[in-house]
Each structure stands twice: as C-alpha cells, then as structure tokens.
Amino acid sequence: MPEPPRPKELPARLLADPLMIEACGARDFGRIFQLVKARAGVYPSMIARRCDLTPSRVGEVIAGHRQLLHMDVIERISDGLRIPGHMLGLARRSWExxxxxxxxxxxxxxxxxxxxxxxxxxxxxxxxxxxxxxxxxxxxxxxxxxxxxxxxxxxxxxxxxxxxxxxxxxxxxxxxxxxxxxxxxxxxxxxxxxxxxxxxxxxxxxxxxxxxxxxxxxxxxxxxxxxxxxxxxDRQFMANVLACMSLQATYQDKPGDALALVTAAQDQARTAIGTTSRVLAMLAIREAFAHAVLGNHSATHSAISQAHTHFGRINADDPDPAWVAYFDEPKLIVDTGIAHGRLGEGTLAEPLIADALCREHRSNHRGRAFHSFWLARTQLQRGKLDEACHTAMGALAPAVAVSSRRVAGHLREFYEQLEPFRREPAAVAFESRLREVLPRQVSGSLRP
Structure with a gap:
C-alpha cells in the first residue's frame, strides 16, 4: 500500500513571521489557524483533515470558544501543519x-x-x-x-x-x-x-x-x-536571520520569498535600538540580490546605491554586532558585483568581483572559490573564454579544500555553461584539470 502524501510545508515567510512565532509560543491555536488560512491558503476543513480534528472543533478554536491543551492534539497539529516542534514547545518531530x-x-x-x-x-x-x-x-x-x-x-x-x-x-x-x-x-x-x-x-x-x-x-x-x-x-539579530533565509530563497529560485524575507529583516532592523550602518548596508545588498533574481534592474540599482550610502556612514566606534564584522569593504564590492552579475550586467560585474578577489583573505577557501566561479561565469558571459577558464582553474584548489555543496553547485553551473565551447583549447585544458582534481564528479554528477 503506498504511503500517504507528505503534508505540504508552510511558507518560510509565515514560519519566520514574528506574529506566527508569538502565536506558537503562546500555543494560541486560534491565531495560528487564522494565520495559516490567510497566509498559506490552508482552510479550516483542510486543517481539520490534516490534524485529525473535526471541522466544528477547528471552528470553535478559531472563534475563541475552545482551547487545545492536550499534548497529543498539539503534536498532531505540529505534524499535520508542519510547524517545527520547538515553535510549539515540543521535541523535534520525526519529520524534522x-x-x-x-x-x-x-x-x-x-x-x-x-x-x-x-x-x-x-x-x-x-x-x-x-x-x-x-x-x-x-x-x-x-x-x-x-x-x-x-x-x-x-x-x-x-x-x-x-x-x-x-x-x-x-x-x-x-x-x-x-x-x-x-x-x-x-x-x-x-x-x-x-x-x-x-x-x-x-x-x-x-x-x-x-x-x-x-x-x-x-x-x-x-x-x-x-x-x-x-x-x-534582539531585533538586529532577527534581521540577520531573516537575511540568511532571504539568501537561501534566492538559491531555491524563490525570488518573491527572498524579497519578502529581506523586507521583514529591514523592518526589524529599523525598529531596533542602535541598528548600525554596517547592518543596514548588509541588508540592502541582500535586497539587491532579491531584486536581481526577479530581474528588476532599477530596484536592484537602487538597493545597491542604498548599501553603499549606508556603508559610507560607518564609523570606527560604531557598536557593530560581532556577526556583521565580516561585511567589510571587499565583501561590499564583491556582493555588488554579484548583484550586477545576476542581472547579466557583466561589464559592471567583472571588475568589481576581480578587485574584491585580490583583497580577499586566502584562508577563506569557500569565499575564494565561490567568488572565483562568479568571476569566471561573468567573463564567459562577456565572451572571454580563455580568461574564464583560467579563473575557474584557479578556483579548483579552494573548491576542493572546502566541503560546500553550494560551491560545488557553482562549479557545476560553470561546467554546464562551457558546453558550447567543449572543443576549444581553453575548455579542454580546464576539463583536463578538473578530471585530475575531481575525477568522480566529472564522470558523474557534473555531467550535464
């Protein structure tokens, strides 16, 4: 007998919403069900079916006439709606x-x-x-x-x-x-x-x-x-986490979620006491990424401009949180280049990424590999095949040194983009070097 289909997960932006977090923390299932209906399109009849409740019981909870207190019911709601256990004060669920x-x-x-x-x-x-x-x-x-x-x-x-x-x-x-x-x-x-x-x-x-x-x-x-x-x-840190979730959404090709999450991050930062210019600059760049994935040139350029304006206001005595210290000038420059690259603006992107790479610390293997593949893709986009292959070849050493499926994904994308040029000497040399460094990947998962 086939297994029943797995319940559809709630949108990331709903689970990340402070209103949802607060409702779950209070186990206010009336508010939870209302948010799930309004924001995820899961109607009371569907809630009842997924959580093994009667429709009338769900209706009474939404109307505020009934509370749900029994632990087995709370667990069914967590499992049926795919609400992570810790949000409801439960142990991590089996599906997590x-x-x-x-x-x-x-x-x-x-x-x-x-x-x-x-x-x-x-x-x-x-x-x-x-x-x-x-x-x-x-x-x-x-x-x-x-x-x-x-x-x-x-x-x-x-x-x-x-x-x-x-x-x-x-x-x-x-x-x-x-x-x-x-x-x-x-x-x-x-x-x-x-x-x-x-x-x-x-x-x-x-x-x-x-x-x-x-x-x-x-x-x-x-x-x-x-x-x-x-x-x-800690609203600044909440903004930081939402910005991470926004970046993940860009990788999942969910630009709408990415923009909603970074907008929520900026809202948190604006209401926080003492939010620093460096934090605002980082968030503006994440906004630029979201607009770039959406293909909105004017909004991307506006967000980039805001990031540089905020960065220019940084003072040495600003009380920056430790978690944003990584966002220095080379990081601002390379992220600006990547935002232009996502828009297909290779002429603007290439010199920025190349400049930042020259200043990036060599111990940051993942960053160097990641940014080198971005530079190689930009050069290939501009028709500079020899330079692109040379840049990508230099990225192989740091790519091998770090365990990162995200970096491997960028390597795979560049490899696939070389397909029209497979017989060109530069592409042949790159693939030969790639086979030396990553023989199994080339023969297997890197193949288009």
Missing part, C-alpha cells in the same frame, strides 16, 4: 532533523551521538575545559559566556576554511547544551546572554545546512534562531 541527528546518507554517522558526547568530542581545544568546568557550576558567570562566544567565533573561522559539515555535530551539541541551561531560572543578564548564544548557534547550524543545500533542515534551524532572538527582543 531528529534531535539526535540520526545519520542520513549525506551526513556523518557520528551525528547520532548524544549531545554530551558531541560536546566533549567536538568543541575547539582551548575552550573545552573552561566551558565544561564552568558549566558544571550551579552559578554561571560572565566567563562562561565569554568561553561560549569564543567557541562560536572559532566555528565561523573553521566554516570559512573547511565548510560546516564536519563542525555540525559539535555545534548542535553545544546548542542543545545551552538550551538546557536556559531551562533553569537565571538572572536576567545571564539568561539574555544564553539566549543570544543559543540564537547564534542555531543560525550557524542553519547556515551549515544551507551551505550543504539541505534547505528544509536549514529553515528549521533558522526559525529556531528567530524564536530565541525574539525571546530577548
């Missing part, structure tokens, strides 16, 4: 990435280890003992937060250099560990600090899944990060 992160064919088997084992096995060397020792104390102190922040900074450095796939078990273990710390009553500064750290760990986990092109898992963790940041009203 399991809490133990049971291994799949695309993930290391070690991810099924308990969180405590992952924590002791995977955290960066110098900070492990201090984190574990301090965590064992009944009263956590500022040094605990410092140690956790230090490990997060180290995770991001390793992610840039090697990719996040092998880091993920340790990051998830540390996330669950910090979430467990939040279950105890703590002074407000410590509680807020732990919420902030948990939100950053959830975002990093989501990023590693996004980079691996495992988009459902990425969205679940990004949504968890939003909820953690919402708990302490």
């Amino acid at each position: 990435t399991p809490q133990s992160l049971a291994a799949t064919s695309r993930e290391p088997a070690g991810e099924s280890a308990p969180a405590v084992e992952l924590l002791t096995a995977g955290l960066p060397g110098a900070d492990v003992d201090s984190i574990l020792a301090l965590a064992a104390e009944r009263e956590l102190g500022p040094s605990t937060l410092d140690a956790l922040h230090s490990s997060i900074a180290d995770y991001w450095r390793r992610d840039d250099t090697h990719g996040g796939e092998t880091l993920r078990p340790a990051v998830v273990g540390q996330l669950r560990y910090v979430v467990d710390l939040l279950k105890e009553q703590r002074p407000a500064p410590m509680r807020d600090g732990l919420h902030s750290i948990a939100a950053e760990l959830a975002r990093l986990t989501g990023w590693t899944y996004f980079d691996a092109r495992q988009y459902n898992q990425a969205r679940a963790y990004f949504t968890e990060a939003l909820g953690l940041a919402k708990a302490i009203e």
Whole structure:
C-alpha cells in the first residue's frame, strides 16, 4: 500500500513571521489557524483533515470558544501543519532533523551521538575545559559566556576554511547544551546572554545546512534562531536571520520569498535600538540580490546605491554586532558585483568581483572559490573564454579544500555553461584539470 502524501510545508515567510512565532509560543491555536488560512491558503476543513480534528472543533478554536491543551492534539497539529516542534514547545518531530541527528546518507554517522558526547568530542581545544568546568557550576558567570562566544567565533573561522559539515555535530551539541541551561531560572543578564548564544548557534547550524543545500533542515534551524532572538527582543539579530533565509530563497529560485524575507529583516532592523550602518548596508545588498533574481534592474540599482550610502556612514566606534564584522569593504564590492552579475550586467560585474578577489583573505577557501566561479561565469558571459577558464582553474584548489555543496553547485553551473565551447583549447585544458582534481564528479554528477 503506498504511503500517504507528505503534508505540504508552510511558507518560510509565515514560519519566520514574528506574529506566527508569538502565536506558537503562546500555543494560541486560534491565531495560528487564522494565520495559516490567510497566509498559506490552508482552510479550516483542510486543517481539520490534516490534524485529525473535526471541522466544528477547528471552528470553535478559531472563534475563541475552545482551547487545545492536550499534548497529543498539539503534536498532531505540529505534524499535520508542519510547524517545527520547538515553535510549539515540543521535541523535534520525526519529520524534522531528529534531535539526535540520526545519520542520513549525506551526513556523518557520528551525528547520532548524544549531545554530551558531541560536546566533549567536538568543541575547539582551548575552550573545552573552561566551558565544561564552568558549566558544571550551579552559578554561571560572565566567563562562561565569554568561553561560549569564543567557541562560536572559532566555528565561523573553521566554516570559512573547511565548510560546516564536519563542525555540525559539535555545534548542535553545544546548542542543545545551552538550551538546557536556559531551562533553569537565571538572572536576567545571564539568561539574555544564553539566549543570544543559543540564537547564534542555531543560525550557524542553519547556515551549515544551507551551505550543504539541505534547505528544509536549514529553515528549521533558522526559525529556531528567530524564536530565541525574539525571546530577548534582539531585533538586529532577527534581521540577520531573516537575511540568511532571504539568501537561501534566492538559491531555491524563490525570488518573491527572498524579497519578502529581506523586507521583514529591514523592518526589524529599523525598529531596533542602535541598528548600525554596517547592518543596514548588509541588508540592502541582500535586497539587491532579491531584486536581481526577479530581474528588476532599477530596484536592484537602487538597493545597491542604498548599501553603499549606508556603508559610507560607518564609523570606527560604531557598536557593530560581532556577526556583521565580516561585511567589510571587499565583501561590499564583491556582493555588488554579484548583484550586477545576476542581472547579466557583466561589464559592471567583472571588475568589481576581480578587485574584491585580490583583497580577499586566502584562508577563506569557500569565499575564494565561490567568488572565483562568479568571476569566471561573468567573463564567459562577456565572451572571454580563455580568461574564464583560467579563473575557474584557479578556483579548483579552494573548491576542493572546502566541503560546500553550494560551491560545488557553482562549479557545476560553470561546467554546464562551457558546453558550447567543449572543443576549444581553453575548455579542454580546464576539463583536463578538473578530471585530475575531481575525477568522480566529472564522470558523474557534473555531467550535464
């Protein structure tokens, strides 16, 4: 007997909406059902069918005449509407990435280890003992937060250099560990600090899944990060997570979602106290990406102009959040080039991407590979076959050094774009080098 079809997932922008997050946190199913109807087109009769409820019961809940309190009913709603478990205060559901992160064919088997084992096995060397020792104390102190922040900074450095796939078990273990710390009553500064750290760990986990092109898992963790940041009203960080979700939507070829998510991010940033010019510049560039995927030239150029205006207002003493420090001048320049490249404006894109590559740190393997393939595609778009193949050949070393399905996707796209030129000497030389470096990929998945 065939398995019943899997329920359709709710739109990312609905799960990311602060109204939905708040309603789920309060288990206000009347509001949840109203939002699901209005924003996802799932009507009460469909809600009843998917959640194994009677239509009259759903109607009473929407009208405010009845509450849903039994745990088995809440679990059915989570499963039927595909609302991530943590949004309703439940354990991670079976259709999500399991809490133990049971291994799949695309993930290391070690991810099924308990969180405590992952924590002791995977955290960066110098900070492990201090984190574990301090965590064992009944009263956590500022040094605990410092140690956790230090490990997060180290995770991001390793992610840039090697990719996040092998880091993920340790990051998830540390996330669950910090979430467990939040279950105890703590002074407000410590509680807020732990919420902030948990939100950053959830975002990093989501990023590693996004980079691996495992988009459902990425969205679940990004949504968890939003909820953690919402708990302490950190609107700047909420904007950051929404911007990540917008970028993912551009990769999924959902430009409408991408624009809606980055617009929500900008709304959060504008209502936050002390939002810095660097944050606003980063968000404007993400808006430019969304407009570029939509093919809207004037809106893309306007967003690029806003990004450069905001960036020009940055002062050395601005209280920038640590998570936006990566958005420096070379990053602004290369992202500007990529936005032009998405529009097919190769003449504008090529010199910008080339300039930024010259200034990019060589330890950032993923960034160098990613931007090199963008430059190669732009050069090919302009008819510069020899230069494009030379640039792409230089991108192979950093591409091999980092584990990133996103980078592999850009390599595949460039390889496919070479199809009309397969017999040209430059293309032959590139494919020969590619076969040396990635023989299995060329014979298999890279083939158009």
